[in-house]
Amino acid sequence: MKAVFLTDTNQPLIIKEVEMPEPKAHQVLIKLAYSALNHRDVWIQKGKYAGPKSGLILGSDGLGTVTKVGERVEGNWLGKKVIINPSHDWGDDPAAFGNDFKILGNPEPGTFSEYIAVDEKYVHLKPAHLTDEEAAALPLAGITTYRALFTRAAVKRGEKVLVTGIGAGTALLALQYAIAAGAQVYVTSSSSEKIDRAKALGAVAGYNYKEEDWFHTAKNETGGFDVIVDSASGKGFGSLIEAARPGGRIVFFGGTDGVIGNIVPNKIFWRNLSILGTTMGTLQDFKDMLEYTEKHHIKPILDKVYPHLAHAQDAVDYMHEGKQFGKIVLTNV
Template identity: 55%
Template sequence: MKAIVLEGVNQSVALKEVPTPTPQKGEVQINIKAAALNHRDVWIQKGKYAGLKYPAILGSDGAGVVTQMGEDVDKQLLGKEVIINPGHNWGANPEAQRKEFKILGMPDQGTFAEYICVPSQYVFTKPAHLSFEQAAALPLGGLTAYRTLFTRGALQTGQKVLITGIGGGVALIVLKFCLAVGAKVWVTSGSDSKIEKAISLGAQAGVNYKAEKWHESLQQQAGGFDLIVDSAAGENFPKLIDLAATGGKIAMYGGTQGTIKDIIPGRIFWKQLSILGTTMGNEGEFASMTQLVSTKHIVPVIDKTFPMAEAEQALRRMDNSEQFGKIILQIY
């Protein structure tokens, strides 16, 4: 089969011929039709990820058709259009994943390939209203967004939410989920045109985080936020503490801008703030997420679809923050 292979740190990925995997007991083989990038793929390429192993076939997100099954798998799955839950081995505790938790696409083979084999419990019916490209945009970001907003953030209809860095793949799914449940959303971005696009999707307004005193202008526009969703961290994070409403929550699933400094403790405790860490989610949350997407006919925002052979250009587009939404690979 053809696959996108990464041979080592800071190498370009390349389209190669590799052996096709066959399903083991309890596994299904899926012919991937479309895959999607996550920032994780860029981190792995740069060597900034734990447990790296090369050569690697990256990719956590995929949608396709079940083509073969190992023993002990429901034969009715054959020919079904499916998406894959990329979070494996969460464990029994809904509060946090166990140490065996792993994400599809490192150390195991990922979705940037014509075929993949995964345990059948991670295979879910593709929401009927989504194309393969739209469905491939959903799994990792949708799962992360679901746990962030509903399990950790306990989001309620009518609440005010701030989403930072709205161009991001996860951030835009967070926006779609917020709108679907009737929350009011403000955004930040490093690009004015991305803010305009977010407003056209239903956000109230937004500010450019590169502008001086951006947080003061946001405070004037919106007042305090009930929930702030962030994956940037870094030097702007203390401003989020100022922007949170009294009793509000800040939920974070990433740290793209690095270490957080200069937090004034009193601003957290006197405001009764909750700062919540969150990562992907468990199998129940994945099922609830696909249910929400199907019931509310949510369609993920797609930035651009690349042919499989242009995977390296797709990774560079993400690395340069050029995207607005999910970057898709069309698999042969």
Template identity: 50%
Template sequence: MKAIVLHSVSEPEALRLEEAPDPAPGPGQVVVRLRAAAVNHRDLWICRGRYAGLRFPIIPGSDGVGEIAAIGRGVAGVSSGASVAINPSLDWGDDPRAFGPKFRILGLPDNGTFAEQVAVPAANVLPRPAGLTDEEAAAVPLAGLTAYRAVVTRGRAQRGETVLVLGIGGGVATYALLIARQIGARVLVTSGSDEKLARARALGADQGFNYKTADWVAAAREATGGLGPDLIIDGTGGATFEQALDAARPGGRVVSYGATTGNVPELTVRRVFWKQLSVLGSTMGSPDDFRAMLALFGEGRQRPVVDRVFSLADAGAALLRMERAEQFGKIVLRIA
């Protein structure tokens, strides 16, 4: 098969399609012939050598949709040719509160979806959401799952609450907006781009603040009668996370799912205890989170936001677009 194989830490520009062995399904596994994949920040960190547990060679990629091409020993209830979406949360374990010791994300250490075929546990393939194109369906799994757990399972967003989603251009952030809107929350967003703020408003955001040109903490307070949002969803980390603790209403919740800009340089602990805040960490999601999230996108009731579609051979250009934060929504790779 053809695949994007990382042999060492690389510049995204250096990625090339090459021949790789066809995967064979191990016991309990299936092989999926992929139609489309999507790009996540994780793939960029891995390419740049900034991810824990690196190993080479590796085929990156966590998101994929396609058809079942081969079925391993001991697999029941999966038929050849079935059209599936892959849950990239591998071996979550039995505890819905957190994953267990065998947990992995597809695309490292296991070979991922920047390829014509991928082998995954049969438990990780589900019927793909009907009513979506291949590109839309491939855009859903990792970012949709992360956003669902952050907003619903951990953040417990409620109808009528105000949810602030930071950095709305991000893949996960656009899903957080769609999911919070579907719950009936009022949604505020931030972005470094006025154009992205306008696009977020077209998707249902009530108000947006540019973090490069405005004091978004003050603006978010003003938009909530001086109190601050009930729930803040942050994948940015760094100084922005500390500002989120400042912006949240007393008794509010702040969910952290990422740290694009790094660690928090200085944390004012007093904000957490004085304001009675709940600070909640969230990563990926359980099998139940994945099923519930896919149902939201079933029958085309909710459409994911696809930023741009590249061919698999142009995976490097897709990663560079993400690195420059040029995207709004998910960057997708067309495979077949």
């Protein structure tokens, strides 16, 4: 079968003929129709991600049809259209993952491939309200933002929530999930066009994080945010601490803009802020996310669908540029 292969860091992704996986006990074999990118695919190619740096089939998100099942598979999966939970071997403690934790697509072979074999406990029926492309784009951003907003930050109806960098695939789902929970949602972006698009999706207002004092304006207009969802970190994290209301929660899961610098400690402890780290989620988080997505008919926003796996490098380059508004999808066949 054909798969997109990273031979070494900073080398272009290539299509390679690789051995077809055979489903082991408890596994199903899925013929993938679509896969989706996540920023980790960019980090991995650049050698900026923990774990193996070469000899990898990338991709954490995908949708396909089950074509074969291994021994002791219990579900009636054959012929079913499914998506894959990419958060594997979390461990026993719902508060944090254990030593065996991994994310599909590094080190395990990922979804930029014609076929994939995965344990049936990570396989779920495609949500009926989504197109195949939308369903392929849901899993990783879905589980991450669901856990961030609800398991970690416990967002409640009526709270003011700020989601930063709204162009991100994760940020847009966070916006949609928080609106569905009855929160008043605000956004930041480097682009006024993206802010307008977020408002069209239900955001109350937006602020350009490139303007140094954006957080003063935001705080004056809103009184401060109850919850802030961030994936950029970097120098701008200090502005988020300023923008939070006393007692607020800042939940974050990414470091797109690098290390957090120059935080004045009393801005956090004096104002009783909670800073919450989060990554991916448990099997229960994934199930809850799917149920919530279906109940509220939430659809991941797609920026672009590439017509073939051969465009994987173009897609990674496009994600690196940061011009997208939502998820970037690859057609696998």
